[in-house]
Amino acid sequence: MIVFCVFLVLCYDLVQAQFPRVCVTEEALKSNSCCPLWKDRSPCGSSSGRGICRPQIVPVFGEFGKVPQYNDDRLNWPKYYFSNACECFGNYSGYGCGDCKYGHFGEKCDRKITIVRKEIRELSLLERKRFFSYLALAKITKSPDFVILYTGDRHHKDTYRFVDAAIYDVFSWIHYYSTKPILRNGTFDYSTNYAHQGPAFPGWHRLGLLFLERQIQLLTGDENFALPYWDWRGEKKCSICTNDFLGDNDVEGFLSRYSHFAFWKSICSGYNYVDSYCLAADDFNQLQILHRKPGANPHAQSPPTFQDVEDTLKFKHFDTYPYNRNAKHSFRNALEGFLNPSDGMDLHKTTMHNLMHNFLGGTMSEVPISSNDPMFILHHCFIDKIYEKWLHKYNASSDVYPENDQPGQGPNECATPYFPCYTNKQLLQKSDAFGYKYSIYQGL
Ligand SMILES: *[C@@H]1O[C@H](CO)[C@@H](O)[C@H](O)[C@H]1NC(C)=O
Ligand SMILES: *[C@@H]1O[C@H](CO)[C@@H](O)[C@H](O)[C@H]1NC(C)=O
DSSP states (O other): OHHHHHHHHHHOOOOOSSSBGGGOSHHHHHHTEEOOBOTTSSBTTGGGTSEEEEEOOOOSSOSTTTSTTBOOTTTTTTTTTOSEEEEEOTTEESTTSOEEOTTEESTTSOEEOOEEEOBGGGSOHHHHHHHHHHHHHHHHSBOSSBOEEOOSOTTOGGGOOEEOOBHHHHHHHHHHHHHSOEEETTEEETTOOSSSSSTTHHHHHHHHHHHHHHHHHHHHTOTTOOOOBOOOTTOSSOTTOSTTTTOOBOTTSBBOTTSTTTTOBOHHHHTTOOGGGSTTTTTTGGGGBOBOOTTOSTTOOSOOOHHHHHHHTTOOSSOOTTOSTTOSSOHHHHHHTSSOTTTSOOOSOOOHHHHHHHHHOGGGGSGGGGGGSTHHHHHHHHHHHHHHHHHHHTTOOGGGSOOOOSTTOSTTSBOTTOSSOOBTGGGSSOGGGGTEEEOOOTTO
């Protein structure tokens, strides 16, 4: 089985997302260009009409290093690393235009598939077992297409070192890298990052899930594979924290040795990143393997309720000024969990998405490493389902994505650090554009 799948992996020269292996050669880095040759030997498959190699037009925060208060390598993504990259036409996509846009398949990318993401308890026994074995495979299979950045100093290119990582760990690392505080006037500003505390939050996570889902489809050859979600509304404790599902844990938070993820290591701590590259790795050494303590946090003893979700869906404004964790009457801020959904005013209550992270505790409650626990996938798919409900309820589209001052979160900035570029506002559209939808479960 494993030999067969590894063979499949090597067969695919497609794929998207970031630090493409072929673009981190000394030569590519020096030329600041990520325009790999497609099968037809032309950059970005241009001879076959798939795409074109062109300068990255990123209009927002000025040139790297020229705006004195912000000097962060991720700003104006991916310009700091690559000033030229592929722009793909039609349904083509991927860093080299060798792949298709999400939801499209085939050599010409003209075959559309819409998959259905189901609640994990709706899966048949076979589907559930398949999900766990695909994850296991993604955790041990080296990513054929991507490498991760491993260096003590993001701001000195000559210190960069790129290393191999497993497919699941590339996914974890993308989240980790986006959550690093942003360097501002030479100090880290912990109130901003690229994936949270701003209007990019729902779309950024949507893209991360699509990335992982597609990587697993490519790894296994199973084009119909869909990530499951966990509808946690109204739970008193964690009903899927059993060894048949996500795993039981002991009082110290160690997962049962008979559970699927008992021996999974977190990428930041496990791979010995220097502190500046993995916030909290030193302080949370015990988190090198996954931990979970559902309900143990006295401020987060149970998940959000049915009413909380209903209330969150009442906000018709996608986001509101000042577009950060202080936004009131904002769907995004209520969904993210800084705003009390019952009144749309109270900013002191931890709710919804944030509450769930805290409720689960352990690895999930440490933002930079939370994505190492597959619970992250199930939780964020449900957050994404609520986002999808909102998009339908208000028939919303890209034009309601607001201009704002959050670095990396402008409507026309690329969701950071994905590759190729999806702008933040592009990610504000209904999921059928990305080839998936959600099952109806418990009336939602
Ligand atoms: C950063 O420093 C510049 C010049 O010293 C100053 O004008 C600016 O207000 C500072 N920005 C922040 C966010 O502190
Ligand atoms: C893109 O895919 C759609 C199917 O979703 C197809 O109808 C359309 O013709 C394709 N576009 C191009 C330019 O190939």
